[in-house]
Amino acid sequence: MTTERILCPTRGGRRSFPNQDRAIALAKERGAELVFLHISNVHFLDMTASPVLVDIEGELEEMGEFLLTIAQERAEKAGVEAEIVVRHGEFGKVLRQVIAEYAISLVVLGRSAGGAGVTTPAYIEALSEKLSKELGIDFVVVHEGEIQREYHGSQDDR
Amino acid sequence: MTRSHRKAMQLTVLLGLAIVLGLAAALYWRPGAAQEEIQGFLISGEVRDVQGQPVQGVQVAAWTTSGDEPLAEVESQEDGSWALILPGAPISQLRVEITRPHFSPYTVTLEQPELQQLISERIYRVGAVTLERQITPGFWVAALVFLGVLLLIAFEKLHSTTAALAGLSLIFVVSYVGGAFNPGWFIFTFERGLEYMDWEVIFLVMGMMIIVNVIEGTGIFQWMAFQAYRLSRGRSWLLALILMGVTAVASALLDNFTTMLLMTPISLQIAVALGINPLALIIPEVLASNVGGISTLVGTPTNILIGAYAGIGFNDFLINQTAGVLLALAAMGGYVLYHYRAEYRKQGGGISRKLYKKLEKNAGLENREALWKSGVVFLLVLAGFILGESVQMVPAVPALVGAAMLLIWLKPDVHQMIKAVDWTTLVFFMALFIVVGAIQEVGLISIIAGRVSTLIGDNLVLGVFVVVFGVGTISTAIANIPLAASMLPIVRFLSATIPGANSQVLYYALSMGAAMGGNGLLIGGEANLVTAGITQQTDSPISFGEFLKVGLPVTYITLTVGFLWLLIRF
Numbered sequence: 001m002t003t004e005r006i007l008c009p010t011r012g013g014r015r016s017f018p019n020q021d022r023a024i025a026l027a028k029e030r031g032a033e034l035v036f037l038h039i040s041n042v043h044f045l046d047m048t049a050s051p052v053l054v055d056i057e058g059e060l061e062e063m064g065e066f067l068l069t070i071a072q073e074r075a076e077k078a079g080v081e082a083e084i085v086v087r088h089g090e091f092g093k094v095l096r097q098v099i100a101e102y103a104i105s106l107v108v109l110g111r112s113a114g115g116a117g118v119t120t121p122a123y124i125e126a127l128s129e130k131l132s133k134e135l136g137i138d139f140v141v142v143h144e145g146e147i148q149r150e151y152h153g154s155q156d157d158r
Numbered sequence: 159m160t161r162s163h164r165k166a167m168q169l170t171v172l173l174g175l176a177i178v179l180g181l182a183a184a185l186y187w188r189p190g191a192a193q194e195e196i197q198g199f200l201i202s203g204e205v206r207d208v209q210g211q212p213v214q215g216v217q218v219a220a221w222t223t224s225g226d227e228p229l230a231e232v233e234s235q236e237d238g239s240w241a242l243i244l245p246g247a248p249i250s251q252l253r254v255e256i257t258r259p260h261f262s263p264y265t266v267t268l269e270q271p272e273l274q275q276l277i278s279e280r281i282y283r284v285g286a287v288t289l290e291r292q293i294t295p296g297f298w299v300a301a302l303v304f305l306g307v308l309l310l311i312a313f314e315k316l317h318s319t320t321a322a323l324a325g326l327s328l329i330f331v332v333s334y335v336g337g338a339f340n341p342g343w344f345i346f347t348f349e350r351g352l353e354y355m356d357w358e359v360i361f362l363v364m365g366m367m368i369i370v371n372v373i374e375g376t377g378i379f380q381w382m383a384f385q386a387y388r389l390s391r392g393r394s395w396l397l398a399l400i401l402m403g404v405t406a407v408a409s410a411l412l413d414n415f416t417t418m419l420l421m422t423p424i425s426l427q428i429a430v431a432l433g434i435n436p437l438a439l440i441i442p443e444v445l446a447s448n449v450g451g452i453s454t455l456v457g458t459p460t461n462i463l464i465g466a467y468a469g470i471g472f473n474d475f476l477i478n479q480t481a482g483v484l485l486a487l488a489a490m491g492g493y494v495l496y497h498y499r500a501e502y503r504k505q506g507g508g509i510s511r512k513l514y515k516k517l518e519k520n521a522g523l524e525n526r527e528a529l530w531k532s533g534v535v536f537l538l539v540l541a542g543f544i545l546g547e548s549v550q551m552v553p554a555v556p557a558l559v560g561a562a563m564l565l566i567w568l569k570p571d572v573h574q575m576i577k578a579v580d581w582t583t584l585v586f587f588m589a590l591f592i593v594v595g596a597i598q599e600v601g602l603i604s605i606i607a608g609r610v611s612t613l614i615g616d617n618l619v620l621g622v623f624v625v626v627f628g629v630g631t632i633s634t635a636i637a638n639i640p641l642a643a644s645m646l647p648i649v650r651f652l653s654a655t656i657p658g659a660n661s662q663v664l665y666y667a668l669s670m671g672a673a674m675g676g677n678g679l680l681i682g683g684e685a686n687l688v689t690a691g692i693t694q695q696t697d698s699p700i701s702f703g704e705f706l707k708v709g710l711p712v713t714y715i716t717l718t719v720g721f722l723w724l725l726i727r728f
Contacts, residue, residue, distance in 0.1 A: 013430055015697035044691025046317065048684050052580065054374050054419040060695055062520040063423040067430065067696065069516055070509075112697035 004032040007104040009095060012038060012067025015112040018145030020071050023108040026140070027080045034082040035102050036071045038064035039094045061086050091119075092127055099135055107131070110142035125149060199248070199276055202241040203266075203284030205234050205256060207601075209608050211651060212238025213289055215350070216258040220244060223251050238286075247277050254284065259344055260297065260600050261289040291601045294342040299332045300596040304644070307593055311637050312681065318637070319582045322589035326351070329596045346599045354595025358466040358554045360584055365557025366456055367579045369536060370412045372564050376529035377522060379408050379417065380424040384521030387428045394434050395502040398442050399491055401425060405443040406450025406487055410457040411536075414447035414685040421447075422692040424521050431509045431517060436698045438501040441705060442494040444689045445677050445712050446487060452673040453483040455543065455553055459587075460642040460672045465553065467646045468653075468665045472543035472553055478666055482723030486674070486716040493715055497708050528568055535563050587639075594643045603644065607651035618658045622724050625649065625667035630717045633675025634682045634710075642672045663728040670720035678713040680705040 008023035010016045020036070027034040040060040045052050068084035075082035085102070087094045099107065109124055121143065128139035132151035139151040201220065205213045218240045219228035229248070234240040242254070252268040266284050268276065276282040303325045310321035329345055336343030382404050390397035401421070408417040421443055429436035451457035455465045455472040464470060495502070509517070523529060542556025565575060597603055614621045625645075633641055649668050653659040676683030680690055680702050686709075690700040 011695065011697040013436070013697040014433075038695075040695040042691075044688065044694065048318070048415070048688060052419070054416060056419055056692075059419070059423040060692070063427055063695070066427045066513070066516055066520060069513055070430065073510055073513070 004030055004105050005035055005102055006030070006032045006106045006108060007035045007037060007099060007102065008071075008108045009037040009039060009091075010068070010071060011112055012064070012071060013112070016071075017074070019108065019110040019112070019142050020074065022110075022140075022142045022145045022147065024075045024078045024080050024082075026106070026108060027075070027082075028078060030106075032106070034075050034080050035085055035098070035104065036068045036075075036082055037085045037087065037095075037098055038068050039087050039089065039091050040064060041089060041091065057088050060088070092131070095127075095131065096135070099131070099137065104137060106138045106140065108140045108142055110144075110148070121148075197243070198246070198280075199244040200241055200281045201244065201254065201268075201276065201284060202239065202281070203254075204238040204286050205240065205258075206238055206286055206288050207261075207604060208288060208290060209604060209611065209651065209655070210288075211604070211654065212236065213258065213261070214238065216240065216256055216261075216289070218242060219255050219257075220248075221253040221255060222248065223253070228255075248273055256287055256289065258289065259341075259346070260292055260294060262292050264289055291604065294344075294600070295336070295340070296332065296343050296345040297600040297602065299336075299343065300329060300345050300600045301602050303328050304593055304597045304602070307590075308636060308640055311640065312635060317582070319586040319589065322586050322593055322640075325593045326589045326596075329593065345596050350599070351592045351595055354598070355588055355591045356463070356466050358552050359462050359591075360587060361554035362456070362462055362466070362552075362557050363459065363587065364579055364584060365554060365559075365561040366413070367583075368561035368575055369532070369539065369557065369564060370416055371575065372528060372532045372568060372570070373412065373536065374416060374420060375525060376532060377524040378529060379404065379420045380521040381523050382408075383421060383424045383428065384518060387431070387517075392432065392505070392508075394432055394438070394504070395495055395499075397428070397432070398439055398494065398498070398502065401439055402442050402446035402487065402491060402494070406446040406453075406483075409447040409451040410453045413456070414444075414451040414458060414683070415688060417447050417451075418444055418685045418689045419692075422689050426693070426696060426698070427517055427520060431513065433508075434504050435501050436693065436696065437700060437704060438498040440689060440693060441700065441708050442490075442498070444685055445490060445494070445709060447685050448673055448676045448683055449483060449486050449490060449716055452669050453480040456557075458669075458673055459639050461669055462553075463639070463642050463646065464665050464669050468650070468662055470662060470665055471547040472540075473547055474662075475669075476544075478727055479669065482670070482720050482727065485723055486719040489715050489719045490712050493712055494708070497711075531567055532564060535560050535567070538563070590640055590643055594640070594647075597644065598647050603647045604651070607648040610648060611652060611655055614652065614656060616657050618656050618663070619725065621652055621656050621659060622663055622667045622728075623721060625652075625664050626671045626717055626721045626724070629668055629671030630675035630713065631678075633672050634678025634713060638672040638676050638683060642668060645672070658728075661728050663724055667721075667724055670724070671717065674713055674716045674720060677709045677716070678706075679709065682709075 006023060006027045008020060010020055023034060042056055064086035065084065068086065072082045072084050085098060109128055111119060111121060111124060124141055128141050128151050132139045132153060136153045138153060140147055141149040205216045207213050214234055214236050216234040218234065219231040220242050221228050229244050230242045232240050232242050252273060254266040256264040264287055272282060307321045307325040310316045311318045330348060332343055333345040383401060386397055386400040386404060390400060405417055405421055422440055425439045425443060426436045429439045452461055455461050455475045461475060539556045539560035542559065543553050546556055565572060614624055629645060645668055649664045653662065653664050680686050693699045
């Protein structure tokens with residue numbers, strides 16, 4: 001029997017801890033493995049006139065790994081096995097790829113605490129609803145560690 | 159010593175010798191002055207605009223009353239002077255027509271007394287002629303295109319290079335197509351547009367891109383940031399000051415955009431390790447990078463533009479600007495410590511050994527061989543900047559020599575290295591030069607310069623104040639490269655008209671205003687935007703308001719220090 005896998009896309013850092021904690025709690029409750037995912041996107045360089053002489057994707061990858069290692073250590077401290085994945089690209093697209101690649105059954109998605117995230121709650125809800133129907137897996141939308149909404153596969157939300 | 163080390167040492171000595179020999183040869187070589195004997199009858203004069211500035215490229219033609227073709231034609235020089243040589247003695251009335259697009263034509267008629275003087279002395283001086291500006295439809299097109307390009311860049315509606323290219327295309331289309339139907343629409347020819355291109359800037363930026371690309375790959379700046387973390391032993395305030403210093407020095411030697419691309423990810427990790435808000439380290443760094451860059455010629459694109467335009471060398475920036483920049487950085491450091499005092503008092507719980515090792519690895523030196531080789535070449539390039547001035551060697555030459563040395567010595571993948579040259583940036587500069595050239599050509603710059611000159615009068619202190627704070631304030635929202643490029647002709651005009659301004663103080667004022675003003679708003683500089691972009695990949699994004707709270711006070715503190723420094727220095 002394969003172990004269930006929960007995916008927690010996170011930006012890392014202290015403001016992400018409450019949502020990470022919720023994912024850790026859900027993983028513990030279900031006896032699932034946790035996959036922390038950091039997605040970076042260098043679209044912000046598209047409008048610059050200055051030369052990009054740095055392997056910025058490489059730098060962001062190292063940064064993402066560092067931030068996710070903190071999340072991994074916190075999960076392991078709580079007795080949950082966690083894996084870390086760092087990717088680049090458009091958020092929705094990469095999310096789809098990782099869900100398929102790691103056979104994810106539940107995604108815990110939310111904004112960082114204190115309104116610090118760059119995505120809006122409406123975007124997160126719309127994406128969760130769309131992907132849960134499209135991929136037939138569960139999504140839990142969280143904010144500051146509290147569950148806001150759940151989307152179950154191709155069924156209607158509760 | 160291994161064979162490869164011996165070979166490397168020999169190559170270093172040879173390259174060093176080549177540079178020294180090159181400098182010596184340039185020092186002792188003097189071209190012989192061409193001796194020309196004037197044949198015929200000479201009519202000379204000079205052309206100025208209403209502000210008394212010389213006008214270059216004016217067509218001057220001598221006509222007889224009956225002739226279908228001019229007896230002689232010539233273009234005025236950079237200093238506005240012109241000299242017509244008539245092959246034979248004129249016998250009847252002579253007309254000298256002085257014309258240039260965007261100016262009202264002027265005619266000088268030589269009657270018998272003047273002709274007699276010309277025949278007897280074989281020379282006649284017309285004297286200075288003042289041409290009046292003409293506001294043509296081409297004037298409005300050039301002005302609107304320039305404004306449009308600025309707005310497209312400011313609001314990020316188009317990539318800067320695309321915006322500048324679209325602008326120059328429109329200028330040439332209107333000039334050629336519109337100008338064919340109505341001369342009033344003409345702005346300038348393609349050839350005239352190319353004359354506004356500053357190739358020294360292009361080659362200096364290109365050479366530095368190759369050098370920076372090698373240096374950045376060594377991980378030296380990330381390593382320095384990690385050493386700062388170790389040295390500060392958990393004292394966040396000390397770490398912030400050291401990181402500001404590292405960033406300022408790195409910006410002075412490379413460029414602030416690249417510096418922030420390198421420093422932001424590692425600083426963010428260090429802040430997380432310390433348990434403080436990453437912005438308390440990163441925002442001071444970006445502020446320091448914007449200011450630190452102006453201490454040298456190669457630290458910012460605006461300094462490169464100013465240096466090439468005004469002939470201000472590497473040493474001039476070091477002598478006249480570096481101390482002022484250090485004072486401004488000290489004042490900035492004081493404000494930053496005050497602003498983030500609560501954050502710096504926080505004590506984090508520390509990080510695990512695993513995380514510490516990861517941080518150490520992320521900040522490690524990546525290619526020690528490339529590091530020492532690029533270090534040697536970079537020092538030679540710096541020496542070239544400093545010593546080259548004595549032989550009138552422009553800074554682009556040591557930069558290109560250094561780039562070539564690295565390509566020969568390190569033998570990197572040349573295709574990869576040439577790809578490292580960011581052509582979009584170089585094309586942006588080229589297109590921008592032509593767009594700014596268009597507003598110069600039609601007289602917009604001259605009109606603005608005249609108005610500013612009327613405001614300032616003969617008061618140099620007021621001039622420095624207006625340039626430092628005026629440019630500084632505009633630069634909070636407008637990209638400083640196009641701003642500096644368009645301000646240069648204005649500053650040249652002011653430097654020529656305000657008593658005492660020939661010390662080039664106004665160019666230094668422009669450098670300080672353009673760079674320090676970039677700290678005012680998040681949109682004020684590309685280093686700010688790219689830093690914000692990187693922080694958006696984490697849960698601590700820099701918001702417009704957060705940046706404003708620190709950046710705006712720092713802007714006016716540093717502008718004040720810079721202004722006072724220029725008053726003391728000049």
